[in-house]
Amino acid sequence: MEEKKERILSIAQKIFARFGINKTTMDEIAKMARMGKATLYYYFKSKEDIFAEVIHKESNILKQKLSEAINKVKTPKEKITAYVLTRMKHLKELVNYYSALTDDYLDHYSFVEKERQNFTHYEMDTLKNILFAGNNEGVFQVKDVDVTARMLTIALKGLEYPLIIEDKAVDIETEINLMLDILFKGMEKR
Amino acid sequence: MEEKKERILSIAQKIFARFGINKTTMDEIAKMARMGKATLYYYFKSKEDIFAEVIHKESNILKQKLSEAINKVKTPKEKITAYVLTRMKHLKELVNYYSALTDDYLDHYSFVEKERQNFTHYEMDTLKNILFAGNNEGVFQVKDVDVTARMLTIALKGLEYPLIIEDKAVDIETEINLMLDILFKGMEKR
């Protein structure tokens, strides 16, 4: 029954978010889901497997939110702005996924690596498409779309840092907008 | 005798670089310096103290290299390029300092935090000065110098990541130059 699986996943998601994969026990998940531990193994192969699915779910949520945000606006500039802001906004909410992307101790799980690559791929693809469209519409004049897309992801990576330490003195959204202003001016056709 | 202190520091620097602060013993340092362990305590208060001075020394080396690189060229654009490339090039060489900036397990040492802040301050100051000069010379037209400088540091922070995993497929220097091209275009007066 797919519905039960979902229930387990959403419970596990919360517990993982709070304690991480190591400090979360199968008994805990089972108890919270009001079922025997053995039952979990009827629906999932292992603890890793549950975690992997949680990560995957969160990853898809983020991708969906990003795609939605992009489609809601028209111009390439708006799309990039929407992308960056949406990414910032939702990434920290998806605790498990975020920790999968950043925590070193999760490196050795192959599914984590797979999910990371998958997202990087999506991110690069999406940004490249926007840049291409911008070029075609005559808004941008980006020579090397690949490099520029990579540059954007690098900048996004850098932005995660102030996001974590959440320095209240800095208004991240304003900051991002000013930063994008410069980037846009650099990419604009003239 | 200040010279002896220097000798101890430069020996400790090498050992710390290889084994980190925890796995380095005072006996080791003493033996390498061909002196009794107790003598170390004549020159330094503690092991932390030695490490702090090593960090401080490396931090100063980096600052000096950066200042040199900047002064060697004239235009603001050249200065920024020189800054970024010099930073990339030398940061990974200064092993102890680099690990102080990045390793979480060093967080609780107050001198590490102090050194981090100190460097961030230097970095922001230096970049801001270049941007100001660029504005005054009519090369740049940067509205908010503070935010732009912060943006540059964020981008630099993001660049550290591909630096660590050193993906051979990407030529970092070329990448940086292309990236700076866009940024310059965005900051240029027109």
Next chain:
DNA sequence: ATCTCGACCATAAAACAATAATAGTCGAAA
């Protein structure tokens, strides 16, 4: 068949004790 679980096992983690390493001190001496 599909699903649930108690009882069970093997392994991994925690707790503990005993031992060894190590940071740091001190007084004597060069």
Next chain:
DNA sequence: TTTCGACTATTATTGTTTTATGGTCGAGAT
């Protein structure tokens, strides 16, 4: 002023026992 051997108090390591936990199985419920 500088050096260091001998010492101590702490911290880290190692080996051992105990506990916790991931995962299996077969019996029974639906």
